[in-house]
Amino acid sequence: MPSPSPAAGREWLLQLASRGPVRVQEAASSPATVAETIAHLGEGPLCWGVEVGREMARTIIAEIPAFGGGEGPFQMLRKGTESSALRAMLLLAYPDLGLQPITEEALEGDREFVRRGITLDTVLRGIRFGHAGMAQAFLSACEAHVGTDRVADEMKSVSEELFRYIDGFADAMVVEFLAERDRWITSAAAARAEAVSRILDGEDVDVPATSELLGYDLSRRHLALVAWADAGNLTTDLERAAQAQLRASGAAAVLVVPVGGSVLWAWGAVAGEQPSDPVPEPADPRIRTAHGLPGCGPAGFRQSHVQAVRAHRLARLAGPRAARSTGYADVSVLAMLTEDLDTAREFVARELGPLAAPTEQADALRETLLRYLDQERSVTAVAADMHVARGTVVYRVRRAEELLGRDVGTRRLELHTALLLAQRLGAAVLPQGG
Incomplete structure (x- = not known):
């Protein structure tokens, strides 16, 4: 009709x-x-x-x-x-x-x-x-x-x-x-979320009583994780992914706290004093994770979470460049360098000059120059690593020096840091004009 x-x-x-x-x-x-x-x-x-x-x-x-x-x-x-x-x-x-x-x-x-x-x-x-x-x-x-x-x-x-x-x-x-x-x-989830909030705020908590409320032993050694998805309400899938990753890292018990439908916080109780097992990538391609370093007791619970949140922030800034599982140990320096993102952008623009252009050509020059510095300026090693001819590496390094207006040995620490920021974070720290 x-x-x-x-x-x-x-x-x-x-x-x-x-x-x-x-x-x-x-x-x-x-x-x-x-x-x-x-x-x-x-x-x-x-x-x-x-x-x-x-x-x-x-x-x-x-x-x-x-x-x-x-x-x-x-x-x-x-x-x-x-x-x-x-x-x-x-x-x-x-x-x-x-x-x-x-x-x-x-x-x-x-x-x-x-x-x-x-x-x-x-x-x-x-x-x-x-x-x-x-x-x-x-x-x-x-x-x-x-x-x-x-x-x-x-x-x-x-x-x-x-x-x-x-x-x-x-x-x-x-x-x-x-x-x-x-x-x-009035829900149990709210009570648990409130208890977690008190711990993260640094308040003194009754460890045995709070552990009983959470169903999770706060006196243990903790590995914190943030799981998120960029589309849709995937609370159940996020919980499943967090559980699987923390169990794979040796966690004997896991605590999860949803933060809306697309972000979840989690902690796993891991044994020993050595670093936990490597955290694998989530099996679900829609989900990404970030994790901190293990820490003991309520203070470690809080510190590992802060680190996971910082790694999460870096992964969001990096966008498609980021791994699907980001560990704080791998990005801690970048996290410190980007606490003030505007300052990081100014630093990259100042140190790289025209080499900071957001173009494919400049990106290839930056990548080659970064590997060149990583390999202690060995043209042969870079050529083998990138699967290109030695002459290509030499040309790119020279062209990069022309754009920089100086030899790559000048202000090497600053140059290396700016190149690393550009490689890992891309558009988040590069100028937006062509």
Whole structure:
């Protein structure tokens, strides 16, 4: 049966289309929400809503970084903003459908905000920013598609209806947030998370009592791990990966603490005083991990976690360049050097000059020069290592020196450090211009 026509005067909503290339498959909303929107409005308006929802999520994170933290949190937020833009469009076009202003996707995000420790005031601020972006998009579209004889009245009507919509949306978000917070506060998971938080904050804790609460012996030697995924809610998969990696490293017991749907903290109780067994890469290609060094007791529990978090940060900065399992022992120097990322960028630009250009040619010169310094300036060793001719190595080193404006033996420590930063972190420390 064909869909009924939109409310009188709202036919312009059927003309909406995304400004950029957006496909139906890119929608973050549930299949039911997507199907409902297409059935009543068509694919063009759906793609318009997908684009608007994505921009709303980006704006909210830019204004309120607490909602960010990687691709997983972004996609969770986008599900809420996109589905809300689609729902608002349906309510404007078909006010008699009896739809609620809130979507299940938005409520799912609301529940995750509670588990991530985002406050209600912050959620309400996010709603205000989202509403501002949504209203601007609808009013601009209205101005573009409605005739001049009635555009002013239509824009006024749309603005008023969107205010009523966002009031109902905000009310439903508050109710769900408070209900989820009550559930969370009374849950065992919250009690464990609170105990872990106290340890990580450096508070003195009753070790036997806290160990009993956690089901994990705090007096042992601990290896901390951070597991994360760049897309989707993979809490169960993250837990499985963390368990497997820590067990493979010799852990006799494991404690896991989810941090939202896309990040998980974990600790394994490992034996002995020697370094633990190597931590393998996760079997699931969607998941990446970072780990600290083993430490004893509550202080070691905290220190290993801090190291794992620093390794996690380095891996996120490195992006595709990072290994799927990053150990703090391998990146501790880089972690110290990038505590102030702006200073690290300035250092790389100053030491490398034109050699810091973000181009494939400059990247090849930097890689060759770094290996040249690593191999104590042995052209033969570098050629064998890179599987290139000796003449190629000689040319690249000379060309690099021309760009540097000095011999590679001058300020060698600084040069070696800048090259290492560029190799491991790439765009995170290189200038963005060509």
